[in-house]
Amino acid sequence: MKRLNHFHLYELGESLGTIYYRSKKRYQIFAFELRIALIHLNKTLREYPGLSGRVARKLSIKLAKMHQLAFIKNHSGELIYSEENDENLISFEGWDLLGYYIQDFQTILREHLDHAAHYSVSGQGIYDVRKLIDEADHCFPNFAQAVMPEKSKTEWKSAGRCLAFELYSASGFHVARAVEGVLEVYSSTFGLLPRERRTWGQYISELRLVQKSSGGPDEKTLCELEQMKDDWRNPLMHPRVVLAEAEGRMLFANGESLIIAMTSEIYESRRD
Numbered sequence: 425m426k427r428l429n430h431f432h433l434y435e436l437g438e439s440l441g442t443i444y445y446r447s448k449k450r451y452q453i454f455a456f457e458l459r460i461a462l463i464h465l466n467k468t469l470r471e472y473p474g475l476s477g478r479v480a481r482k483l484s485i486k487l488a489k490m491h492q493l494a495f496i497k498n499h500s501g502e503l504i505y506s507e508e509n510d511e512n513l514i515s516f517e518g519w520d521l522l523g524y525y526i527q528d529f530q531t532i533l534r535e536h537l538d539h540a541a542h543y544s545v546s547g548q549g550i551y552d553v554r555k556l557i558d559e560a561d562h563c564f565p566n567f568a569q570a571v572m573p574e575k576s577k578t579e580w581k582s583a584g585r586c587l588a589f590e591l592y593s594a595s596g597f598h599v600a601r602a603v604e605g606v607l608e609v610y611s612s613t614f615g616l617l618p619r620e621r622r623t624w625g626q627y628i629s630e631l632r633l634v635q636k637s638s639g640g641p642d643e644k645t646l647c648e649l650e651q652m653k654d655d656w657r658n659p660l661m662h663p664r665v666v667l668a669e670a671e672g673r674m675l676f677a678n679g680e681s682l683i684i685a686m687t688s689e690i691y692e693s694r695r696d
Contacts, residue, residue, distance in 0.1 A: 433533075436464040440526050455494035462487040472536065479532045483525040490522075553588055560584020563680055568687035571694070576605035576683070583676060592672025593665070599679035600657045607649070610686040613693050614640050624653040645685045652678055 439461035465484055469475055495503045555562060561569065561577045561584075569577070583598035604624070611627055612618065614634045628650055634640035656675050659665045667675065 433468060433537075436461075436468045439464045440529075443522070443526075455491075458487060458490055458494065462491050475533065475536055477532065479525075479528045483529045486522060486525055556584045556588040558585075560587075564684060564687070567691040568684055571609065571687050571690045572683070573605050573609055576602045579605060580679075580683075583679070587672060587676055590669070592667040592669055593660070595672050596656065596660050596667050596675045599675050600652075600660055603652065603657075603679050603682055606683050606686050606690075610641070610645075610690055613690050624649070624657060628653065642685070642689060645682070645689065648678075648682050648685060652682055 439457065442457050443461050462484070465480075465487060469480055469484065498504050559581075561572075561580045563584075564572065564580075579598045579602035583595045583602060586592070586595035586598060607624070607627055608618070611631060614631060616627075616630055616634070628646060631641050631646060635643070635646070656678065660667075
C-alpha cells in the first residue's frame with residue numbers, strides 16, 4: 425500500500441496550464457515555466473504509474489527535449505538558461521503540437537482519476553489517521569516498545585491500518601496475533617519453556633501455576649488475558665463472527681491495555 429500525494433496533481437495542472445495558455449510566450453520566462461512543468465509531470469508519473477502510457481510519454485519527451493534546448497550546464501555543472509538557444513527553442517519542430525499533447529494528457533488523466541480507487545479515511549476516535557495507518561505501534565510507551573517482539577509490532581501496525589480503513593474483523597485478528605506474540609515473551613519471562621501449539625488457555629493455566637508457586641505474574645494481567653481469550657480471541661476464530669465498529673475499537677483498546685500490562689512486567693523483570 426502506498427500513500428499518494430494528490431497535491432502533485434494540483435501542481436501539475438497549474439504548471440501545464442501555465443505553458444498551455446502561454447504557449448506563444450518566448451524565451452526565458454517560458455523556459456523556466458517549462459522546467460517546472462517537467463518536474464511536476466515526472467513526479468506525478470512516479471506517484472501514478474497507471475498514467476505512464478503512450479500519451480504521457482509523448483508529453484514527457486516533448487517537454488524534456490524543449491528543456492534540453494533551453495538550458496545548458498555552466499562551468500560548475502549547474503543548469504542555466506542560455507539566451508543563445510532562444511531561436512532553437514521557439515523554432516523547435518513540433519512547438520505547435522505541445523498544446524495538443526497537453527490536451528491529450530488531460531483526457532487520460534481525467535479518465536484515470538474517474539476509475540481510480542481513492543477513498544477518504546475518517547478518524548477513529550482520538551487516533552490520528554496518518555499515524556494509525558503508518559505508526560500504530562507508536563501508541564505504546566518506550567518501555568513497551570523496547571521489549572515487544574518485532575512480529576508483534578508488525579501485527580499491531582496491521583491492526584491499526586485495518587482499523588483506519590474500517591476493516592474491524594481484520595483489525596481484531598491482528599490485535600490477537602500481536603497480543604499472542606507478546607504473550608510468548610511474557611510466559612518465557614516467568615520460566616515457561618517454548619512449546620509449539622500452546623493455546624491461550626494453556627498459557628494462562630501454566631502461568632497461574634507459576635503464580636501459586638512463586639508469586640509469578642500479576643493477577644490483573646492474567647484476568648485481562650482470560651477476558652480477552654473468552655470475549656474476543658476465541659470468537660474471532662469462528663468465520664461467521666464479524667466485528668462492528670464499536671467492537672473493533674473496543675478490542676483495539678483492550679489489546680493496547682493488555683500489551684502495556686505484559687510489557688511492563690517484562691521490562692521490570694529485566695531491570696532486576
